[in-house]
Amino acid sequence: MGGRRAVRQGGNVRETVCEGLRRSALGWWREACGLALPARCAGCGATRDVLCGPCRAELYGARARRVRPRPEPAGLPPVYAAARYADGPRAVLLAYKERGMLALAKPLGRAIALAAVAAGAGRGRPPALVPVPSARSAVARRGHDPVRGIALAAAGRLRREGLAVRVRPVLRHVRSVADQGGLAAERRRTNLLGAFAARSGAFARDEPVLLVDDLVTTGATLVEAARAVRAAGGVPVGAAVVAVPSIRWILGTRG
Numbered sequence: 001m002g003g004r005r006a007v008r009q010g011g012n013v014r015e016t017v018c019e020g021l022r023r024s025a026l027g028w029w030r031e032a033c034g035l036a037l038p039a040r041c042a043g044c045g046a047t048r049d050v051l052c053g054p055c056r057a058e059l060y061g062a063r064a065r066r067v068r069p070r071p072e073p074a075g076l077p078p079v080y081a082a083a084r085y086a087d088g089p090r091a092v093l094l095a096y097k098e099r100g101m102l103a104l105a106k107p108l109g110r111a112i113a114l115a116a117v118a119a120g121a122g123r124g125r126p127p128a129l130v131p132v133p134s135a136r137s138a139v140a141r142r143g144h145d146p147v148r149g150i151a152l153a154a155a156g157r158l159r160r161e162g163l164a165v166r167v168r169p170v171l172r173h174v175r176s177v178a179d180q181g182g183l184a185a186e187r188r189r190t191n192l193l194g195a196f197a198a199r200s201g202a203f204a205r206d207e208p209v210l211l212v213d214d215l216v217t218t219g220a221t222l223v224e225a226a227r228a229v230r231a232a233g234g235v236p237v238g239a240a241v242v243a244v245p246s247i248r249w250i251l252g253t254r255g
Contacts, residue, residue, distance in 0.1 A: 042095040043059070051107050064115040067079050067080070067216075076226070079216060082242055084244065085243035086245075093214055109153020110153070125208055126166075127209055128166060128203065128210070129155050129166065130169070132221055133169070134146065136173070150242070154212065165210075174195065188218050192223075197231070208235050209229050210236075214241065
């Protein structure tokens with residue numbers, strides 16, 4: 001029985017990894033083909049562009065705003081968002097994360113860069129951009145790490161604008177967590193407590209850190225990421241996200 005179970009488990013792991021590799025290869029193939037023959041807009045499907053002008057404007061055309069959840073959890077750093085999680089931005093994020101449209105990392109990175117500047121990335125000591133970690137199983141299934149890819153694209157744009165920022169993918173999962181879907185805010189925080197840790201020596205003493213994530217709902221994930229950063233000696237000065245759902249969040253003012 002033990003041998004058969006091990007074979008089945010090994011088969012499941014191989015299937016997950018193979019599916020991830022297939023998705024990754026498909027994403028790169030789509031990106032390469034898109035250079036010669038653009039696909040339909042990922043946001044609205046209306047034009048033969050990876051992302052049309054109106055959808056780009058919806059994603060990063062407005063000023064990034066400070067946003068606060070209801071209720072606001074203790075330990076949450078100031079969060080800045082570029083867009084509302086609806087319509088075009090929602091479709092773009094899903095296409096990038098789940099369908100392997102890797103060319104969308106650049107416009108999504110531009111949204112993060114906008115939020116990072118609003119969070120103060122251009123003032124004082126440049127912060128380290130620290131992406132919220134994806135579970136290894138999710139990375140294997142998708143064939144890429146979505147948040148890390150967005151953070152790298154954002155850092156590239158910010159450096160071209162003269163800001164000496166670097167991406168530090170130093171956070172990792174140290175224990176498994178339950179699926180967050182359907183959990184209330186307090187249950188999410190309990191579920192994630194102690195789930196992340198930073199690599200030893202990840203930060204210089206009191207180094208400023210700007211957390212990066214694609215989407216935030218209750219704020220529980222960012223609270224846990226900030227806790228792990230503090231435990232490693234970093235200072236989480238804020239968080240930059242692509243989008244927030246307007247129902248649970250109150251738009252605040254800059255700062």
